[in-house]
Amino acid sequence: MQFTANNLEHHWMPFTANRAFKNDPRIIVKGEGVYFTDHHGAQIIDGSSSLFCCPLGHGRKEIAEAVYNQLLENDYASPFGSGTPGTFELAQKVARITPDEINHVFFVNSGSESIDTALKMAMAYHRARGEGQRTRFVSRERAYHGVNIGGVSLSGMVKNRETFSGVMPNVVCMRHTWDEDQAFSRGQREGGVELANDLERFCETYGGTTIAAVFVEPIAGSTGCLVPPKGYLERLREICDEHGILLVFDEVITGFGRTGSAFASQQFGVTPDIMTMAKALTNGAQPMGAVAVRDDVYKTITEAAPENAIEFFHGYTYSGHPAACAASIAVQDIFQNENLFERANDLSEYFLDGLYSLQDLDCVRDIRGYGLIGAVELKPVGGPGARGGAAQVALFKKGMHVKFTGDSGIVAPPFISEKSHIDEMMDKMRAMLSEI
């Protein structure tokens, strides 16, 4: 295929400046290890594990073979009222690495669906307990919880919601956790308790017994890696316990080792009631998400229904698709056999040293990071996001892929990266940032 504007026209690309892209396309034709090859044959280092999906890098044979074999064995069967072996095996594997109290896993096909599912679980849980009056949800400014109506309702990013006014009512946002005065400080910054007390204020304003759940990304990823300030997650947990509110951690980015532990929940020592996950669940090789819940959330919902009745009227045609389960089982085995969460943890200091070394550049406004995820935020020029968009294209042309949101480039290397790959990423970032 010739990648001319004419040939590209029919595909309406997601979250992309379609017209600009089609005049100057960047098409990735191959992925192997930490590198892509583009349609000109250029090598591109994958600085964001694509969209934070591919900690194992690209082209893993074990995953491809697992999917191939599964499709020959049993390509698809209804997940409603019958089962396939992979869902049970995978749920067990996931439950083994979630916090001790969280042992029940519901499969979906994306992060956005995991959020819708978690919203419904929260509603079902409270209703089962006779507290159906809890109809309010709390989210946070700058939050990203995907693009379905549930996720957009919880969204704290203006561009993702300003066009779509018909979203769920009764969602209030706590303040975001970015503080310009603490720019360039590393790891968890100060002031978490005071920010988390926003939730207490909502309880005072709306009544704690009207709030069903609080959704937070433990590290706000898509907005540019906002690490939870000290005491923040702990204080949210306390307030939720006090008022009977469910705490939901959206671990779609932070799950599966990105912070150095299996989940951010363990890394920060705070256990939510519900966790959403996707992306690295299959290393991006198959679309899949999951929602894992505390045992009593599962029991409360299932035991409220009559014997032999469906307990939770929710599920997707492709929930726990056999090919996705096969991919994810292979991925979980690789994580374990190659000790990759530990490797991510070990590589973190080196990665963060490299990232923070960029702070001398004039165009840089802040650098944040934790584990194997970090962001370089640029001083805006020409309106919010304009410089970030240009930086993403310029960096690609220098041979590196980084996901920019607004003016923040979010760097999240594959866990299989060597130190030399981190060096290459930082050199390419520096070269690009010196020119824009």
Ligand SMILES: Cc1ncc(COP(=O)(O)O)c(C=O)c1O
């Ligand atoms: C924290 C978080 N939640 C939800 C989503 C939505 O996931 P998906 O794009 O798979 O629907 C994302 C995607 O980036 C995310 O970062």
